[in-house]
Amino acid sequence: MSTVGKQGTPSRRARTHRISEWLDRQSSTLFITPAVVLILVFSLFPLVASLIIAFSRFRLRAGSYQVRWVGFKNFEKQFFGSEQFHFLGTFKGMSVLGWVVATVAGVLILYWLYRYCRQKFWWLGFIGRIISALMAFGLVLLFSATLLSGHQFGTLGVTLFYVFVGCSLQFAIGLGLALLCAQPIRGRTFFRVVFFLPLMITPIGIGYAFRMLADTTKGPFSPAWQWVGLGDFAWSTDPWAARLFIVIGDSWQWIPFVFIILLAALENIPKDHREAAEVDGASGWQIFREITWPQLLPVAATVMLIRLIEAFKLVDLPNIMTAGGPGIATESMSLHSYFAWRSLDLGQSAAIAYLLLITTVVICVSFFNYVVLGRLRQGNA
């Protein structure tokens, strides 16, 4: 381009030519380097540093800090030591129901592995499935030993509760709203904009707003509470009510995200597929099940993957709405780690953060491999 320019002496033109040519030759590097460097510095370095901290005892000294290698102590504490009740939950023997569920789950998981081995064996796939299976079995065991045996569960269980219950709720309602908005309705733009609103509000604001709403004595619904005789019931004192309350707040914020993407996906399905089915005599429900839903699935799986990833990070809402209370009933792992940091126990904080990371990675990668990839393949079909 610069060579075509009429202005400039020949030598200068040649020079700019050389520079621009050099730049062009390097463009493949220049395009990607900023992103790579930023991620390396801000993600990879902290990841490594955090790993080191997780294996150390970390003390802040005036103006400086001191790090001492303690091996797996920090992790040990979470699984077997003094923090076990906090991270995993309270174990006091397993109930019959717990044993039954754990055994059934174990058998199912083994069968799943066995089936994989029968089909097509690929060692990397096998290792991946072993890891997923171990994680799944561990979680089932945890679930049976705490919740099913009538004991409290710890931050791991709470996090999973937020993730799975929250994501399911968001998906169900988001999909429902998208389907409603895809009907031949008036004022579609209005509903679309209104339904999008909660996504734009800071989680902090949502936390406090929901605290106001949920107040049974001064909140807007207090007359109703009084009327059904729950006037002195407080959401934040009952573990399950408090957890539910946080899930509702989180869902209120994130349903718009699921909604807007699913609506776009719905509108993107070619109109003539619907019409062909219509002419072929399919009923509304049949059209949904046979035409719309299969074509929606790839997008739905991707959206849920994004939501899954974000849901594991939930920290603002429990912090504000209940401060983790009552007791530790609503503490997510992120919040657990945050509290540990606030009490300057950086080693613990990093260890918990790492455990969260491992859980997230295994579950998200499993979801991606077994669900999203499958759906994408089907969608391409």
Place this chain on the structure above:
Amino acid sequence: MTAVRKKISRRRTPLQWLFEAPSIGKMAPGTAVFVYGLLLFWTLVVLFPLYWVLITSFKTALDVNNGPVFLPWVDFTPSLHAWRELLVIDYEDTLRSYINSIVIATLSTALCVAVGSMAAYALARITYKPKFGNILLFVLAMLGGCYVVWKAGVDWKIAMTAAFAIWFFLLKSVGRFFKKSVGNGDILFWMISQRILPPIVTVVPIYMMFQNLKMLDTHLALILTYTVVNLPIVVWLLYDFISGIPIELEESAQLDGASRFRTFWEIVLPLAKPGLAATTLLVLILAWNEYILAVFLSTSNAQTIPILVAAMNAGERGILWWSMCVVIIIMIIPVVFMAILLQRFISKGVLLGAVKG
């Protein structure tokens, strides 16, 4: 096979009349009641909390503490005291946080979208084949650097420079003997997977890093951090979008003599506009509302507005609900404005081409 003809009954049963569309593109009365009922219900679910926040901002402490009042001028007399306190009396603090938030959110979004769209374009169109061995060497060199800093107490700048130099030397000498290389897909997966990192994992080292650089509580620290945190989203969404642009357009531009930068700037970016708009909006919202990183990395100078919200809970007077609501409202306004501005693009751009995989 025998054909069975569905009988068309001109008389529809009451149930059909209620729930079956009279003709295509119309809704039966029952369905309409159901659909609009649910839509209105959800509108209420969305708007009521916002309404409550809005009226609370006009309430006095007395109105809030003496049980619920719902309608201004009917139940209670709206008062501007909270607004006055935040916007007139204490305006400096509010204004500073507000400007901080605007600066940090917009700059980090701009940076993020710029860097992210370049990376997304590069991954979609240029083939990369970094050698696996070189990457391994790099990680080892960096780990070595960290170890030296930690054990021997060497200044980290020297150690990192040295580690980088050693890696560079190795790259040029033994680098070409490596055979196995990773592809674009792997790089993309690596970048996107960064989003899985919970901020809580990385924030402590980042905190220490900025402390070391004397950059704690500066705008730049937050801008950079937000940029990186949101980068995977931008790459993810735009990669799919850019892959969907017909490559012939770029090829013809290159035949016409345009450089890669020019192709990117004049062909790709304009075509990716819907995707860019949707991504920008999403990233902007995330940066604007972010709280936990801001808590770690800023105290007063770079304090953003979500922190101001939380600050309304810090005094000895308990939670100042009315002031908090004022802050929440002034926080929502610009984003809503942006959303309405960009709303045309959202439904087109939001689909992330996820179908293609």
Place this chain on the structure above:
Amino acid sequence: MQNPTSEQSAQRLTLHALNKSFGLVHVVKDLSLDIHPGEFLVLLGPSGCGKTTALRMIAGLETVDSGTITLGDEDITHSLPKYRDIAMVFQSYALYPHKTVFENMGFPLKVSGYSPDEVKEAVHETAAQVHMTDYLERYPRELSGGQRQRVALGRAMIRRPSAFLMDEPLSNLDAKLRGHMRAELKRMQHDLGTTTVYVTHDQIEAMTLAHRVAIMNHGVLQQLGTPAEVYDEPANLFVAGFMGSPPMNFVKGAVDNNRFTATGLALPVTQYTGGSEAILGFRPEDAEVVAADAGLFNAHVFTSEQTGEYTLVTLELNDDTVTIKMPREFNATIRDTVGVRFPVNKGFLFDATTGDRNTGQLS
């Protein structure tokens, strides 16, 4: 037309005074058609004339502003598509991308509650008819254009509907395949004996497939008749110009005193009743180039083209150009003056102001 193999008596499809507007655009105007049981009716017209819209109204995919549609003895104007018992082949085929050929073809039966065994049997039977038996497990994207088209056809056939609607089903195929599929379609419709409305803008398709052709322009029905009728007896200038390739030649002139006159020619006319401004039309294949002064009128040779099959001679006559089809060995020298001759009963007279065909004849 009526054939013994069909198990079900074919249905009559009647459109009466159909109207449709999109906003201010009046797309279909007072369209009335009476389609006989088992008839293959082709709806022909230029792009954008409202053919697809008419077809979609019959299918129930578009609401009707006014008018009625009856199928058999039932008024289906306002019933839902699924109750109409009509099958449609879409221009884009609209095959479900996530379903195999088998599932695509079986879909209409599956949704009307047939058992899997029945569906399987019917799909195999239909697949054999459309020669797709070997591809049942494939997905649509793994098929060629012609195969997709056959799947779409099979999906429409499998239900043995009361009527078929087809929207330019052959337009995505290459010329050779199109010819082949045309023949197959005709045979299939003959065997099934199902009332069919077929939309196209390709007049060859129309001529070869149709029992009757309905020609539309700007949403208005221009003429309805057998292919021979619309070709030999065009109702107006539009139909005359639309049918035939190359199209009919037109010479502008005037009629008075029982003579058609234009610069350089004057021909006797009988029974002409229209306005004085008139247009003379004749088909390229009906005329021949002869020596100067030996024909009805003289003209200059503009160019002559060899097509392999025949020679196309273009002549200049005042402002008009006239094309004539001659045998392939014919040779014309550019700028020569030649004569043009055609049988007087093959000349058509049109009223230039209304565009309608006039009963007038050359004599």
